[in-house]
Amino acid sequence: MANNIQEAFIKFHSNIKLDFENNQVLVGKRDMIIDEVRVYLKKKAEDEGVKISFTYENQGSYSMSTGIEPLSGEDYDIDIMLLFNIEKEDYTAKEVKQWVYNALNKYPRTVEIKKPCVRVQYHQSGETRYHVDLAVYSNGNQNGSTYLSKKPKYASDDEEWEDAEPKELKKLVNGKFSVDDERHQFKRCIRYLKRWKDFKFINTDSGKPTGISITALALNGFVPTLEYNGFTNTYKGNDIEALKNLVDYILNQFSWIDDIEVRLPVKPYNNLFEKMTDIQKDDFKKKLNDLKDKLDEAINETDPNKSSKILIKVFGKDFPEITKKESAQVRNSPAIVSSPDQA
Secondary structure (H helix, E strand, O other): OOOOHHHHHHHHHHHHEOOHHHOHHHHHHHHHHHHHHHHHHHHHHHHHOOOOOEEEEEEHHHHHOOOEOOOOOOOEEEEEEEEEOOOOOOOOHHHHHHHHHHHHOOOOOEEEEOOOOEEEEEEEOOEEEEEEEEEEEEOOOOOOOEEEEEOOOOOOOOOEEEEEOOOHHHHHHHOOOOOHHHHHHHHHHHHHHHHHHHHHOOOOOOOOOOHHHHHHHHHHHOOOOEEEEOOOOEEEEOHHHHHHHHHHHHHOOOOOOOOOOOEOOOOOOOEOOOOOOHHHHHHHHHHHHHHHHHHHHHHHOOOHHHHHHHHHHHHOOOOOOOOHHHHHHHHOOOOOOOOHHHO
């Protein structure tokens, strides 16, 4: 059990974090799909005499250790990059994406070609349970560049090869801080915001910010917050302060007309809020302001029990409640003091 707010946040993080490689069901789905694409390409080579190979890597939150468990009723989102060893001039973007679709389009799955990927949707008892998004890349180009098969703005258009850097974002996130405590806090706060986003936008018609937009904002504006404990001569994370400061930073990114823009920090540098309408952005800002107020209220509340109840309303039932007995123990414990080195 947690007996102070920082311990409650650490417990909350443990409750919501999802490490892909430790989830054998998700790993199994990924590996099965990869094998099916390989079998398809092997038969294609036998029939047409042209051997085509690819490598794959996890993509998205799982590759950056920022994945979270979905809320009840939501499905798992698995992102994979398929890196085909081909020159983009030799095959059209639509053609290569069609290979993947043909390899995986089997009953009872639902397979769909979307703008940036091929999506494989799995159902369980009539409900969506997992979906796998496979981004298709040309990765055998003499110029060393990688290109994503992606539909342009309009769905009626055919796919085009778009210059991309699928591995660079992972490098930026995983290399953001060299100090372990700072990097771990950075990733925890991304996960906190992702859960807040899922919890607060779960029953709304408004569009919600994407996980990658939150990650990009954190890359630009997160500042670690560690406190010194003079009794143990150690530094300890103060996650609620770090999170509040990040929320302040995000709110400051809104313009005077309540618009917000953040670019993907790697190619193709697209605006990650371009699909949200003005009304949806306004709703996002209102929810952020409410989050800021609740974090301030929890910080200023001297009773940890009451503080934890405030945060449960913000993040949902996965945030642990601190009992009144535990609150009493905290109020009788020594205070944490600032270190001269961090003043």
